[in-house]
Amino acid sequence: xxxxxxxKILRAIAELNFTPERAAQRLRAKASHVVAVILxxxxxxxxxxxxxxxxxxxxxRGYCTLIxxxxxxxxxxxQNLNLLSTEGLDGAVLVPVSSPDRARLQRLAQxxxxxxxxxxxxxxxxxxxxxxxEGSYELTSYLLMLGYRRVGYLAGPTGVSTAxxxxxxxxxxxxxxxxxxxxxxxxxxxxESGRRLSLKMLRxxxxxxxxxxxxxxxxxxxxxxxSRGLLAPGDIGVAGFDHVPWTQLIVPELTxxxxxxxxxxxxxxxxxxxxxxxxxxVAGKVFATELVRGATTRRVRGGKTGTSxxxxxxxxxxxxxxx
Amino acid sequence: xxxxxxxKILRAIAELNFTPERAAQRLRAKASHVVAVILxxxxxxxxxxxxxxxxxxxxxRGYCTLIxxxxxxxxxxxQNLNLLSTEGLDGAVLVPVSSPDRARLQRLAQxxxxxxxxxxxxxxxxxxxxxxxEGSYELTSYLLMLGYRRVGYLAGPTGVSTAxxxxxxxxxxxxxxxxxxxxxxxxxxxxESGRRLSLKMLRxxxxxxxxxxxxxxxxxxxxxxxSRGLLAPGDIGVAGFDHVPWTQLIVPELTxxxxxxxxxxxxxxxxxxxxxxxxxxVAGKVFATELVRGATTRRVRGGKTGTSxxxxxxxxxxxxxxx
DNA sequence: TTGTATGCGTTATCAC
DNA sequence: GTGATAACGCATACAA
Numbered sequence: 001x002x003x004x005x006x007x008k009i010l011r012a013i014a015e016l017n018f019t020p021e022r023a024a025q026r027l028r029a030k031a032s033h034v035v036a037v038i039l040x041x042x043x044x045x046x047x048x049x050x051x052x053x054x055x056x057x058x059x060x061r062g063y064c065t066l067i068x069x070x071x072x073x074x075x076x077x078x079q080n081l082n083l084l085s086t087e088g089l090d091g092a093v094l095v096p097v098s099s100p101d102r103a104r105l106q107r108l109a110q111x112x113x114x115x116x117x118x119x120x121x122x123x124x125x126x127x128x129x130x131x132x133x134e135g136s137y138e139l140t141s142y143l144l145m146l147g148y149r150r151v152g153y154l155a156g157p158t159g160v161s162t163a164x165x166x167x168x169x170x171x172x173x174x175x176x177x178x179x180x181x182x183x184x185x186x187x188x189x190x191x192e193s194g195r196r197l198s199l200k201m202l203r204x205x206x207x208x209x210x211x212x213x214x215x216x217x218x219x220x221x222x223x224x225x226x227s228r229g230l231l232a233p234g235d236i237g238v239a240g241f242d243h244v245p246w247t248q249l250i251v252p253e254l255t256x257x258x259x260x261x262x263x264x265x266x267x268x269x270x271x272x273x274x275x276x277x278x279x280x281x282v283a284g285k286v287f288a289t290e291l292v293r294g295a296t297t298r299r300v301r302g303g304k305t306g307t308s309x310x311x312x313x314x315x316x317x318x319x320x321x322x323x
Numbered sequence: 324x325x326x327x328x329x330x331k332i333l334r335a336i337a338e339l340n341f342t343p344e345r346a347a348q349r350l351r352a353k354a355s356h357v358v359a360v361i362l363x364x365x366x367x368x369x370x371x372x373x374x375x376x377x378x379x380x381x382x383x384r385g386y387c388t389l390i391x392x393x394x395x396x397x398x399x400x401x402q403n404l405n406l407l408s409t410e411g412l413d414g415a416v417l418v419p420v421s422s423p424d425r426a427r428l429q430r431l432a433q434x435x436x437x438x439x440x441x442x443x444x445x446x447x448x449x450x451x452x453x454x455x456x457e458g459s460y461e462l463t464s465y466l467l468m469l470g471y472r473r474v475g476y477l478a479g480p481t482g483v484s485t486a487x488x489x490x491x492x493x494x495x496x497x498x499x500x501x502x503x504x505x506x507x508x509x510x511x512x513x514x515e516s517g518r519r520l521s522l523k524m525l526r527x528x529x530x531x532x533x534x535x536x537x538x539x540x541x542x543x544x545x546x547x548x549x550s551r552g553l554l555a556p557g558d559i560g561v562a563g564f565d566h567v568p569w570t571q572l573i574v575p576e577l578t579x580x581x582x583x584x585x586x587x588x589x590x591x592x593x594x595x596x597x598x599x600x601x602x603x604x605v606a607g608k609v610f611a612t613e614l615v616r617g618a619t620t621r622r623v624r625g626g627k628t629g630t631s632x633x634x635x636x637x638x639x640x641x642x643x644x645x646x
Numbered sequence: 647t648t649g650t651a652t653g654c655g656t657t658a659t660c661a662c
Numbered sequence: 663g664t665g666a667t668a669a670c671g672c673a674t675a676c677a678a
Binding site: 022024027032034051052064066067069071083085086088216219223226246249251 | 344350357371392409514574
């Protein structure tokens, strides 16, 4: 169009302070440019970081993000999924509470809704998550290398892929190194379950190390040990998974496998945007994990220090906080 | 209408699996039934709890909640506010980063958008928050009662009402008890600022107690003390504000003033719903705080134990977490 | 009780 | 380059 015409239009827009009405645009376009991220618990730092990852990329791509909390309930998760069609959203990044309702997902897909699953694996959907098994293998091998032998494992809930993968990685490393697991018990990813199960294990099995499927349970193990006079890393080694910024406030610093939740969120949203753009060659992505050698496990023989092993002037990571 | 007619309609709805299209409804109703909660940082447990409070009540009232993260940036906050009119939302619960753009808020109000401010006080808006000054007064008095005298204070940023109120409560209690503050310095609510300022204070002033304007800074003080060989509660008393569930993982258990963030979120949403319903007699609400007597301050003389002072079997509060 | 017409604000299309 | 018109799906108001 002619620049002069263009100018005239822009001037008119400014004069009448015209704002296009989204509702009308949606009505015609049959697209809302709003996506949701549905997750088990927004109050969990791991997930809120993931949500921020989704949101950051969504904003970049011109999408608005709706954060939906399933409150760890499959029923609420279903309600949230229903919101998708009800509210006329374009799609969603879903972190399922456990195994999601496959039939419901199919029906939503038939309605034209794009859904990307993040962090946890679900059959038939591209995987966007971390290399949990590999990270777990590395962690376990590290503890064995440090000399721990009577190793107990606090697993996560059955059926949750992250929990299963981490357990598998643990078992494989133990097998490869010819060590038999002292005990394997199932928790539910809460601090309380970690503490309770650890107390029992400490009483009955006398482990010299406990690996937990997430940091919260690992902290439970740490405190359980302390309450029985067992201090890490000397009396007992403790390690977990996640390494969100907040766990850095724990003393002693936890040995842990970092799962890049922010990046997982970003990647999931990137994939969703691609699908919304009409792409169908959806490929997942599995992020590498990072072993953080903390102070809840012994130092390597010979006194070498791990990369992140020194406490002290840790810059950043905790961001500005509240009041 | 006749029950028989009604039946016919419902059957038709079921047969054609008819779903009303929100976009069209909005277009006519000029209301989206979607509200936003805009907050400084969703990755901060204090705010994510608040967001859950908002969301829980919103769902109850038939509203959909959009969680917007300002990333502690006034600019992003403004963008989020603009989203309100852009996306055609009905209103928002706003937790401002610092002093919000009053003019912008006014303009949004003129557009018919209802905005409720939560946690932090802004002139001209009903206050929905906690009794920060009173809680701070109580906390300070408690420390003085325990015998601490050389008390330093880590304040929050200037201009943030919660920070100012807590500082005022501290100063008043000190004055009333005839004790002069050892030092008052300003931090920015981060762990790092708490640690850095505490190190300086410990070196220069030799305090026997440090009160911080939030838990994160208090934890910084705790760690700063430890790094100089000063252990709480004997060598130095430490206390803060917030007491979100996650701080319970810190050892030793922090003495802290609990701010009911979930309830604040709920109340803010309740007010918003009222306003959206056409009410104009908007009255705020100020929640009482709760003094949590932890292990980072001395026990009361005579060996009595505070209500929450015993560690150990703390049930709940941490909810299920992740993987 | 039922049917029909109209408008909400955009955008796409077509004739000018 | 411009202007008019239809259609998106729903809610309402009015007529039959």
